[in-house]
Amino acid sequence: MLLSVIIPVYNGGKTIISAIRSTGAYLNNQIEVIVVNNGSTDNTETLVKKEGESNKNIIYTESEKGVSNARNKGIEIAKGDWITFLDADDFLLDLNNELMDLLQNIEEGLIVGNYLVGKSTIDLYSMTKNKKNNSSIVNQMLKNPTKYMTVWGKFYRNDLIKKENIRFDNQLKYSEDSEFLIRYILLCKQVRFININVYNYTLSKNSTVRSYNPQLIYEYEKAIFQIKKDLNKNLEYENSFKVFILMQFNLMMVHNVFIKNNKESIAKLKELCKKDYMNNALNIVKLKDIFTPRLLPLLLCKYHFYVFAAGIYKLRVLQNNRNTN
Structure with missing residues (x-):
């Protein structure tokens, strides 16, 4: 066969x-x-x-x-x-x-x-x-x-x-x-x-990631930590892995935090940005990335412009909804 x-x-x-x-x-x-x-x-x-x-x-x-x-x-x-x-x-x-x-x-x-x-x-x-x-x-x-x-x-x-x-x-x-x-x-x-x-x-x-799941952030974080463990002996992937974390963070925002779009969303955004693994990953985002669509909300998070980052994530939720209807 x-x-x-x-x-x-x-x-x-x-x-x-x-x-x-x-x-x-x-x-x-x-x-x-x-x-x-x-x-x-x-x-x-x-x-x-x-x-x-x-x-x-x-x-x-x-x-x-x-x-x-x-x-x-x-x-x-x-x-x-x-x-x-x-x-x-x-x-x-x-x-x-x-x-x-x-x-x-x-x-x-x-x-x-x-x-x-x-x-x-x-x-x-x-x-x-x-x-x-x-x-x-x-x-x-x-x-x-x-x-x-x-x-x-x-x-x-x-x-x-x-x-x-x-x-x-x-x-x-x-x-x-x-x-x-x-x-x-x-x-x-x-x-x-x-x-x-x-x-x-x-x-x-x-898809399960297109509907609200209160455990989603925990599950994404669990995967991030496991992949970090898989890559642990390969330092040549360290910077790229930080980008991976940022991309997973974008998914967390779009598929969980801002789906409900309530008063707690921005507070949750701030809380996650302060976590060690995320704060460390945000350090690689530079001002030159301001015109990179996938990094723009992360750049805003790095400099604590959370309300503007939230606006971008809300727009992406709406766009996803239009694409899948």
């Missing part, structure tokens, strides 16, 4: 069949699809089992709740030389002969493709400055986590995952894919970027 596609699913009855059929498993018997149901209460199980009746390479299994548990279950039973991950409301693109030939013949340990978000292409191939140097790649990923640090849209060597016992941390509820990717790339010899759109991300998906 050449490729295992692992699809964690929870109540994905409306999209799971489209996701399965996008894998190319009906056209290539070297592709297996492992659908891991983690607690669905809809008709997901029935649909997947029926789909599997006509193709023995469509495998249905179950796990405990949680996307990390589901992906780990898929890893346990994957037989492919390569593993890729697919969310149940997304679909794969261009698993064509060119890509399948590449999987059979390359020596690199990780393949990274471009992907679509709505009608926009995220061109990681062109964005990546130094494609031959793993340290440079990790630095660029840390500085651009929302574009790079997804577990999907990438192909991983199954033997390396099994040999090094790389699994998703089921204690993390957010950024668990970023943490998995960092641990994997630190162990693989080389990365290959390909100029092919391999994945379609559904922008309007009902």
